[in-house]
Amino acid sequence: METVSVSLRSKILRELLRLSQGTDVIVQSSDGAQFFLTRIMNADTFYINKGADDFDAEIVATRKNTR
Numbered sequence: 001m002e003t004v005s006v007s008l009r010s011k012i013l014r015e016l017l018r019l020s021q022g023t024d025v026i027v028q029s030s031d032g033a034q035f036f037l038t039r040i041m042n043a044d045t046f047y048i049n050k051g052a053d054d055f056d057a058e059i060v061a062t063r064k065n066t067r
Contacts, residue, residue, distance in 0.1 A: 003043070 008014050016037060019025050025037040 006013060008017070016025060016027065020037045020039050027035045027037055029035075
């Protein structure tokens, strides 16, 4: 995943970001391509390699569960 910083000078971009704070937004280009815009509170949840040790620990804990 890539993070892109944008300027808020563009009125349409400013409006799209404002809309996405309250609801998910599908942006459709003139050629029909669609893009999903949503607000995220913590980008760390999108990085798969982060937290891999937590997953391993969860597997160990699950295996110990005798219930």
